[in-house]
Amino acid sequence: MAKMLVLTEPDLRAIVKLDASAVTCIEDAFAALATKPVVMPPILRLDIAEHRGEVDVKTAYVPGLDGFAIKISPGFFDNPKLGLPSLNGLMVLLSTTTGLVEALLLDNGYLTDIRTAAAGAVAAKHLAREDAQSAAIFGAGLQARLQLSALTLVRPIRYARIWARDQQKATATARELSGTLGIIVEAASTPAAACEDADVIVTTTPAEQPILKAEWLRPGQHITAMGSDSEHKNEIEPAVFARSSYVADSVAQTRRLGELHHAIKAGLIAPDRPFPELGQVIAGQKPGRETRDSITFCDLTGTGVQDTAIATLAHRRARESAAGRTINTQESAGGRP
């Protein structure tokens, strides 16, 4: 077994999309975290300060799935100056029974975008009001666009406001999303204005200082904070914890890397205070939204189970459609074309 399937970004874009099946895939992954003896080691993190670079390696073993992914996610923040994307990466899918590499998913970060957006949909599905019609999105990048798209898969969203530090970008993103989603999307001039009528608020920025204030919230809202996945990132004012019911993707991670980390640092939350996880809410082990007027708050830092789930889905789809190319690692790759 020296053969592995190689799938490139276009191969993966053709077989995995942000749709209901991706949402179900990620929902099942979170549920597994609560109900099965999942093994999810702490993230391996390498910092290359002199090039403003960081690499995260995530993995998780989910009993019942054939494979597990090891995902390599580099972020090098001087790349745009060189005309290169900041983020890229790949996933390696290994067999859970033999450890042999089954597939190289050379996705340049595409599967991460999808599984991250799908997690936003899962959070809204289990925590937002059933009849949520309006959304506020903080941020105007790719993940902002995907998050709004993901929300429309699980809630009857009819209008949305985009707020971003760069007003022009917010306006352009709003116009684009209006067209692709067929709903009313407008740019908001202030973050407070964006939140005003929103049933769901999603933050997707690299902010290092809070951009969502507790005083703007009103009963019945749901917040999903996507941005923070490392110690220095912080989108949500710690005072929001006092006004909302908090749910983590993984408490072990959000205590170190998420919004919870900042609330603990601010002394507002005891470091060992238990909180429900999204998987426990999905599995019915913990309550999600308790009343129509509750404010719910889901903190997503990104977990290895999501990577294993989406990589397994991609591999299954690739086999079904005979996508990709097989490399035999025991034969020479030959001269370069």
Place this chain on the structure above:
Amino acid sequence: MAKMLVLTEPDLRAIVKLDASAVTCIEDAFAALATKPVVMPPILRLDIAEHRGEVDVKTAYVPGLDGFAIKISPGFFDNPKLGLPSLNGLMVLLSTTTGLVEALLLDNGYLTDIRTAAAGAVAAKHLAREDAQSAAIFGAGLQARLQLSALTLVRPIRYARIWARDQQKATATARELSGTLGIIVEAASTPAAACEDADVIVTTTPAEQPILKAEWLRPGQHITAMGSDSEHKNEIEPAVFARSSYVADSVAQTRRLGELHHAIKAGLIAPDRPFPELGQVIAGQKPGRETRDSITFCDLTGTGVQDTAIATLAHRRARESAAGRTINTQESAGGRP
């Protein structure tokens, strides 16, 4: 930059061999660990107990090298029952300036074998007597064969004894090595007999109980313990610490995973006792062998700097010889052949 170079095992075998340049490559890597601001995060470890599987992910950033490797090493110990190797794996080489993936080294563990054997040579070069002529090798597997071969690169080895639990395997390995290395190699009937005349003792087994006893040692010997790279492995009786000068590849690792871990657990060594590292000995910051009669003991658990170093060497050689094949991750990999 969506292109990456793919090198398979035969490609890598053709350009990287266990020779003097591999030893220098690994020697420089250890020296860098002592002299440069290397970033080497703790190993990411995933255990899949139900399939007797484990995966280690190692990495290290070495300032001055163009790239850094992320190595995925699975070990699934029921594989031989299926006719599959226990160990395999691959390395991903990323640019230190952009984080983009430059090469996929689909080596099935070959580069790990080489960098591990080269580390044994480096340890002997800096710690064994200059005129060491005889070796004892514990174990009769691939790494045992490579370790003896590696020793001959740095010391004038003329005869060697192989001891392994499986006598037949020891005899076969001894016969093979006699032929390939052109020196006298014999199987030893007991581990004590193997050590008797050995100037250098190398242990390369997966033992979980000590197989080398302190009472067998004599002045002037050097020991390299290669086998232990996880908590439950243990080749060297903790009493050896009292009779020898100890050097670690990485004290942070050997305290958790190496022979040092067991000496600490046995209460013979204080958990925070400092020890020299191999890189510090190479760089002249710490003494190595102090007298002709000292007993030296080097504990190797395997470090990310070795992986980054050997992967960088392989990539350079591949570019020089135009080996491998380029994949454009933004083009479909096409139908399977």
